[in-house]
Amino acid sequence: MKEINVNNFIDNQNFKRFHLVLLISCIFIIVADGYDMFMLGAILPQLMEEWAMDSVTAGKIGSYGLLGMMLGAMIFGPIADRFGRKSVILICTFIFTVFTFTSGFANDPFSFGVQRFIAGIGLGGVMPNLIALITEYAPKNLRNTLVAIMFSGHAFGGILASLGALVLLPIFDWRAVVWVAGLPLFALPILYKVLPESYSYYMKENKKEKLIPILNKMNENDSFDKEDVFIMNKTDDTDTSFKKLFIEKRALSTLMFWVAAFMCLLVMYGLSTWLPKIMQSSGYPVGSSLLFLITLNLGAVVGAIFGGKLADRFGSRKVLITFFIIGFLSLTALSFRPNAIVLYILLFIAGGTTTGTQINTNSYVSQFYPSGIRSTGVGWELGVGRIGAMIGPALGGFLLSSQLPLQFNFLAFAIPCIIGAIAIWLVQEKYGQSTGNINKDNFNIGDLKLHSERKSI
Template sequence: MSQIQRINVRSFIDERPLSRYQFIIITFIFLVIAFDGMDVGIMGFAAPEIMRNWGISKQEMGSVLSVVFLGVTAGALIAGPFGDRYGRKLVLVCSVFVFGSLTLFAARSTDVSSLLILRGMAGLGLGAALPNAVALMVEYAPHRKRSIIVTIVYSGFTAGAAASGLVAAWLMPTYGWQATLATAGILPIALAIVLAFALPESVVFLTLRKQNIESIPSILKKIDRAAIIAPNSEFWAPTLVKQSAKPLTILLTKQYAFVTALLCLAYFMGVMATYIMVNWLPVIAKEAGFSLRQGAIITATITLGGPVGSICIGAIMDRMRPHWVLVLALLVAATFSASTSVALNNFGFLCIIMFALGCFFHGSMTGLQALSATSFPTAARATGVSCMHGIGRVGAICSGSIGATMMNRGWALSEIFLALAVPMVISALAIGLLGVRGRHVRDRTEDNSAGHPTTTAMTSYES
């Protein structure tokens, strides 16, 4: 009787170079996150035209712009457990289709009330997409390149936000805000249809959950065409938790509760500081005496620094202890933020500081996506990431009132950025504590697990 071939699907992915099939998956996830960013950004460009056409106040438009964050928060918190139970692909495809459809419907809105409802519901899809996209990407990325791959695909959010400006500039003058919103809705709908047929479910998830196990050999063969997979092979993946355990129950265990709390704290502080900068920087720059053009350039430089920093930090995270890479980057970002006062009289120097701030701060926040996804077991990965995203979005909601309070008290640009250094330091401290704890448990991860599998899936492969 021939010996049964036992294949660790996690090691199968880790031991091989990136294949063309994995590059296709990377492209799909990049587009998901890019369209997510486009959807969020497009309303900012459509807002002035909507206000002019409907004759509504800034307060009413502000409600439309902010309600999406309530939906994003709820969507992120809800979607994680569904992704861990029913699969990343199913939730991802549904969420992309939902936010695309609701944005398309929003283009047909005729009053504030309907637009408010549709944007809030679209937020559910937007919030549900990101955690499952990150979880799926992590499970197809080799361990040695995981951080840089996640940071690259998550940079799609910035690319999508930038693309929304180009779409608005192209369509709005001729076709109006309705066509602009419709385009931002049609693109993700088309992507969702493609994903439904072309995007694979996580092979690690399938193995551990024993779902659709007949597809495992074909997925592995697409990753490595030269791989020899014998009939009746046994597929397994190391895991530290029981697959029957509920994801939320896993997060509340002694091993993961502390991890979850620290990641949520770090992301909450980071997102709050991010949205204060992004939403209020043009106003802050104007109050500081800069022209509208200069204010736009200052805002653009800090945004453009994000993708550059994300890729660099992601690459370094793959070569060094990721916790300490992020701690150092956040402390450097806090230093740049606190030092803006030295450049207030020099526009060029201020732009350089803002670009550096964007590199280190936005790059750290993107790196945190990779860190969070590798901090949880497969059985609770989407739930853990979604919990971090959900709590983080509360920071986005709080950013509006905090920024307004700073402005109403007459704080100068230097004082505001000095204050923003505080949440950056708190994020660094939270990640540092996570790193100290991780030093004692670093060998107890699914990537480093050896020996007998906790969960095994069996399938037959006919060549």
């Protein structure tokens, strides 16, 4: 009989085939999520023309999906902490895929908006659980990097949406772009087979027979069996109570995470929804304006992965504050109408330091909270952030309808970056749980009885 600390075992693993399969599966889902979310910005000019919508009405349609995402994150995060993450991930994927596909049959803004709202519930619900699942199984020295790589698939989905619009819109219409979103349905049986369940869920439910096969996939030197005892760190217990977000001196940090997400998502969704239209109003053709959106999302992919590597080395807090400040500077510089080359460079940097910053903020949050409230913590951070995401498209619509100078359009999205930097600066890392870069306390075999008595199976 052996006594195994599951936290330490996973923390000290090298990247193996198990991690690769998990990463690819989660990337596939988040790419589909990103495609479904960001395609609205690519098809919005054609929707406005076909349905004779003004920019304010179009902005409201963008907000319907974001309202669904807010509710989905707040509802499905806590549900997954209590009932398991795998089934919630698959259910949410089914919801957003089906209702995005069916929105392609809408004939008016109302029916399209209702289906965007329902799809948004699935889109929002899947995100915190993918982040939490990757965080749980990632080796400690790769945790930020793997979460960033996975979640950068969201921005890559935005790139695919823009490319799909470039190819399909001249031949068909916006409905073809939407119907492509139904393809991931065929992958659900494969995802059901390969996705693992959360180890903390198995620990909570005393399902040792389900936990052992998962751990053995990462265990090259030995095999675990039912005679072994599996324990978790006391600081990573399986209590799923929502109030744990605010006790043990975590209240200020929780609120600051919410402020940072609010500001970052306001910028992220405001730009992704209205950048093509903003650039069109400045005299650029539709094709060029879509290329600007591609550049923004490409920067997000690179910025997220680069930021994740930096966070694994230097700590998330320093990296996030720096990225927020760079985001402010790049968006401010865009307001001065730079030449074409500088414009693309600034859009690339802006994508990396806005969407990329949000991706790494999610990773930071997922490591701050204990496993039992990890999906809850990330879900509510993203859920409150969706309020900013709803305001972003509405703000962009208001600015465009007011026909203000280009400088005001970009400055309105630059100022929230400074507020986000201040919020992350106020996070109190010393009150976070003892994994990732939050603090450096480790538990070894000699400490197990003292620190891990809360949960064993």
